[in-house]
Amino acid sequence: MTTTAVKEERVITFGDVFGRDAGGIIVLLVLFGAMTLLSDQFLTGDNLANLARQVAIFGIIAIGQLLVILTAGIDLSVGSVLGLSGCVTAELLAGGVPIPVAILGGLAVAVIAGLINGLLVAFAGLPPFIVTLGMLGIARGVVLVFTNASTIQPLPDAFGEIANGSLIGVPNLLWLFAVVAIVTAFVLRRTVFGRYIYAIGSNPESARLAGVPVKRVLVAVYAIAGLLAGVGGVLFTSRLNAGIPTAGTGYELNAIAACVIGGASLFGAKGGAFGAAAGALIVATLNNGGNLLAVNAFYLQIIIGLLILVAVSFDQWQGRRSR
Amino acid sequence: MSPYVELRNVSKAFGPVWALTDVHLELYPGEVNCLAGENGAGKSTLIKILTGAHQRDAGDYLIDGREVGNPTPAQARQAGIGVVYQELSLLPDLSVAENLLMGRLPNRRGITRPRELRRQATAMLERVDQGHLDPDTPVAELSLAVRQLVEIAKVLGQNPKVLIFDEPTTALSETETAALLGRIKGLRDDGHAIMYVSHHLEEMFEIGDRVTVLRDGKFAASGPMRDYDHDSLIATMVGRKIESLYPASSRTIGEPRLVVEGLRPAGVHSGQIDFTVRRGEILGVAGLLGSGRTELLRAIFGADPIAAGRIGIDGVEVKPGNPRTAVRAGVGLLTEDRKQLGLMLELAIRENASIAQLPQISRLSLVDTKAERSTVDRYLGGLRLRAKSWEQPVSSLSGGNQQKVLLARWLATRAKVLLFDEPTKGVDVGAKSEIYTVIGDLAAEGLAVIVVSSYLPEVLGLADRVLVMREGLVAGELTASEATEEAVLHLASTGGSK
Structure with missing residues (x-):
């Protein structure tokens, strides 16, 4: 059997640990190093906790977005669903419902929105862009109607503790973000479901003919993206301790940007959870660092835009070389 | 009479595999030459060499008696080689007229001239007796048989001397096939040199004046169609013993x-x-x-x-x-x-x-x-x-x-x-x-x-x-x-x- 594959030597490399997500993490480390050198306020406990709070909510919905992008789809509704679930939770709390029930209520609404997206994509065969564009409008409209476009407060202080508290010195929000990223990374790499997501993103027809339950997986993916947007909504409401009807506006584009900067391909099957998390951190670190260095916020927008173009060009260039 | 197109000793390899070796082909004006051969015999490669899509590795390619070197597809088209492809090359969402004149839409400083477009398109359609067809119809609304005619009209618009038909009847019904074959005879009588490629032997006997047979990438025979009948043509196409590539069948067959x-x-x-x-x-x-x-x-x-x-x-x-x-x-x-x-x-x-x-x-x-x-x-x-x-x-x-x-x-x-x-x-x-x-x-x-x-x-x-x-x-x-x-x-x- 001399012609079979040569047994690889098992030297654990950086790439083994982070797999398909390695690129974004390297950029992130470089960025952290640069910021530490440029500003002595950057690597302080206060600032890092601040950074963590800024990134967590947006990072969690970016990971939901990533799952959808891996199937070669897109979810434009995550920002609106975030706003919807946050306000549903707030409304329930304001009506005197116990906190856990109110949170479940908010999450349930978000999952339902995700399920509707998934069913329309998988069974009606509508393009994800269109389906979720519709949901973007519907979810936002529903929030504005039932809140009358006004902020819902006051909410119980205990509820505010969820997003503003911390555990062993680390903000709760960061814990949650880490848990979501780690669990998703595990699901993507080690479970059958995760494998099916990549297979569908690569070639849905091939996957179907290999016995993959394509439609069920798609519905589940959109439902999970909805769920994570719901988690984001609950946390957003908790952090401000108020239900804001316009919360999450424009987050869908930030989430897509985080995925792309983290190495995901909008054509599907390329990218990973740590990559998306790193992408979210890169964007947040740029914003945070920009503030510390007193860089005009408008320039930061330009920089983030350029970063997306560079990330995608790099990906294209690499793809062309390997093909 | 001399052939309009002639290939002599043409060979073509893909990596180590010879797709064609020492192939001859002559296409005469006013004659239909059928290209016969099994799948993998090299018919598609031969067509691609004629149209300039592939470059041959050896041999001569003469058009009108002159060696043409390695023509690009555009040069081959210029020299009068037109192909009606097996897979239709029309854009289904555009109109018939736009498809017919794509690449040279009549315009004045970049602004199209719809009336002129329709006039030219109708003139082209008349050459295939489809002058009654509204040139504004989207191609997607036409039947496959009519699309095939539009495709032919498009190729005729380049005023080709040679027309190559690659499996044109695959998607057509029997009556549509008969009509198409009649149309091809008409084009032949107009003096076009025609190469007809098909798997269907009856069609070849119906339309062919001459037949060229390829077998495993090699030139097997060429001669007047009337020298062949069904059996002798198949025998010429096959003409080979099955090699011992295949496993011995000493299996026990069960339930x-x-x-x-x-x-x-x-x-x-x-x-x-x-x-x-x-x-x-x-x-x-x-x-x-x-x-x-x-x-x-x-x-x-x-x-x-x-x-x-x-x-x-x-x-x-x-x-x-x-x-x-x-x-x-x-x-x-x-x-x-x-x-x-x-x-x-x-x-x-x-x-x-x-x-x-x-x-x-x-x-x-x-x-x-x-x-x-x-x-x-x-x-x-x-x-x-x-x-x-x-x-x-x-x-x-x-x-x-x-x-x-x-x-x-x-x-x-x-x-x-x-x-x-x-x-x-x-x-x-x-x-x-x-x-x-x-x-x-x-x-x-x-x-x-x-x-x-x-x-x-x-x-x-x-x-x-x-x-x-x-x-x-x-x-x-x-x-x-x-x-x-x-x-x-x-x-x-x-x-x-x-």
């Missing part, structure tokens, strides 16, 4: 494994298909392009819904119309189009090989990566796949090795029934014989195997029994001893009634 009863694939309006494949048996399925071979496999595998019928494996009925249930019941399908319908190009070899087996090697939906690695090692290793690592993307493999990855996918599921659709398409000769050996071994292990192929020697070399398909149904069944290329071709093209 029925796959039973198909009353099957009617979707899109077939009447009739039914019944057959049985036994343990250890290889059933070959032959038939012309579009005769329903692939559709039969897809129906058995559940890839397409079926109109009627029952499918049983080892006595257990399998619910049709869902590949997932078919995979669970032990059916595997190796599709003809590996890139579109088989591989997941972005993913690694390992992931491609294990995808169908994941439910079997996972516990609580966690993939047992050790079991995955070892089965991939076992099956891909057993197929002698040459790769640096199972982690490299499957897109980096050659066609033959990609086919092995797909084969390993189904071996890993311990499939009971394997369906092969054109298993050696795009595979080089070395890998071909390996794949044949594997197919033989699988049958010997007790699997029921179905092999669909357009390459007749392959079907005949592998199969214990041959089903011949025609118009979506089984036209006849031949045992290995009855199955000669002649017998299969007769059944496939005339349904047995010669």
